[in-house]
Amino acid sequence: MIETEKESVLFDPLNIGKMTIPGRIIKTATTETMSTEDGFVTDELVAFYEHYADAGTALIITGNFYTQRSGRVYNKMPGADHDDKIAGMKQLVDIVHQHGSKICAQLSHAGRQVFQPAAAEDPVSASAVTDKFSGVKPREMSIDEIRSFVDGFARAAERCQRAGFDAIQIHAAQGYLLSQFLTPYTNRRRDAYGGSFEKRLRILLDILHAVRERVGEDFPVLVKLNGDDALPLRKGLKTQELVAIARVLEEHGVAAVEISVGHYESGFPTICGNFNLFLKTLLNDGVGREYPRFKQLAMRLSQSILAAISNWLWPHREGFNLKYAEQFKRALKIPVICVGGFSGQKAMAEAISSGQCDAISIARAMIADPYLVRHIRRRETGPKCEFCSACLAHIGTRAVNCFHPKVSAERVLMIAREKSLPNECTS
Known part of the structure; x- marks a missing residue:
């Protein structure tokens, strides 16, 4: 079937530094909970990403790899902290490349945003500011620890390169450690890494130079x-x-920026949707089971009220971060990628053709339908995400999947059918 000019923009090539990707639909980072307890890549993790590559997804950004074990967000998170992880990472890269897709490793450190106590026994941050969402109070990192972190980050990036990744992404958003350094609320230091704009940005520039x-x-x-x-x-x-x-980062050679929103403490602007099933799942089968008993009780008693308020404050809409992304697009020459609730071809194409961003990235809609890119190309319908976010409620406790009863049943049948079809990423 012939594509119109507006529709074909989704499959136009995009240059990201020296890398060219064959389309504008990107799989954004997703917490997988599929590695071993020691952070090694598993066959399950490889199979998870093979679906996206088989579907012809232009670029896959992995869930975050920790650069130091102290920076784990959750249990069963993959690591890039030692050379012994390279073989498993290469296995993941090779299967993606076999299908013609590009793959980018996201590197991060949790800082104070730790989902499970076991993930980080000694949480650190820019400053000792308690996270009101999790109740975690970190200690302030010393200068020596910052230097060690910068070096560890650079070494992790090199391991990703040796494993064959096409790029890396530094996670400095959503309230993780580097975001904590950038934000005055979480960075109250009075040394070389806190205070002014330049000093709060210093750790990120140190990492860029070391990488x-x-x-x-x-x-x-x-x-x-x-x-x-x-x-x-x-x-x-x-x-x-x-x-x-972002303009400073561009001057220092960053190839592209991806735009998100919020910290854990912000509530749920990062995952606009319907929160009834999310909160139920979080408390009954997710990380909420590890909350202090008084917090669990309070949340259970107020669950329906919390869901109603959240549904009102953060309803689902496609491209809910576009209002931010377009401001970056006007200021930068490098590509701007926008994440945030995308699922339909029309909204994706409009975001790009209108000049609000250069590419869009997707998490939940691709968890519901890993073959979304193939379905868009063929103008076929696959399982449609309901944005219940139950997939996110299981972070750290169960392997990522769609947990919406109707959608997940459709997903199982669809994957069995689509795996037998040819890769069309270059058609």
Whole structure:
């Protein structure tokens, strides 16, 4: 079937530094909970990503790899902290490349945003500011620890390059450690890494320089940034200052930025949707089971009210971060990728053709339908995400999957059918 000019924009090539991807639909980072307890890649993790590559997804950004074990967000998270992880990472890369897709490793450190106590026994952050969502109070990192972290990050990037990844993405969004350093509310230091705009940005620039020394100038480095910290009544970053950060990063050789929103403490602006099943799952079968008993009781008693408020404050809409992304697009020459609730071909194509962003990235709709790109190309219908976010409620407790009863049943049947079809990523 012939594509119209507007529809074909989704399959136009895009240059990200020295890397060219054959389309504008990207699989964004998804927490998988599929590695071993020691952070090694498993066959299950490889099979999870093979679906996206088989579907012809232009670029796959993995769930976050930790650069130091102390930076784990959750249990069964993959690591890039030692050379012994390279073989498993290469296995993942090779299967993706066999299908013609590109793959980018996301690197991160949790800082104070730890889902499970076992993930980080000694949480650290820019400053000792308690996370009101999890109740975790970190300790402030010392200068020596910062230097060790920067070096560990650079070494992890080099391991990703050695494993064959096409790029890396530095996670400096959504309230993780680097986001904690950028944000005045979570960074109250009075040394070389806190206070002014330049000092709060220093750790990220230190990492960029250290990474470049190890991977060279041609290896693409992407950065994930917030479009807004969404921290009302607190000293969070607004879009204007985040755009200024992105402009500095561009000057220092960053190949592209991906725009998200919020911290854990913000509530749920990062996952706009319907929260009834999410909250139920979180408490009954998710990480909420590990909350202190008084917190579990309070949430259970107020669950219906919390769901109603969340549904009102953060309803689902496609491209809910576009209002931020387009401001980055106007200020930058490098590609701007927008994540946030995309699922339909029309909304994706409009976001790009209107100049609001250069590419879109997807998590939940691709969990529901790993073959979404193939279905868009063929104008076919696959399982449609209901944005219940039950998949996210299982982070750290069960392997990522669709847990919506109707959609997940459709997903099982669809995968069995689609696996037998040819890869069309270059058609």
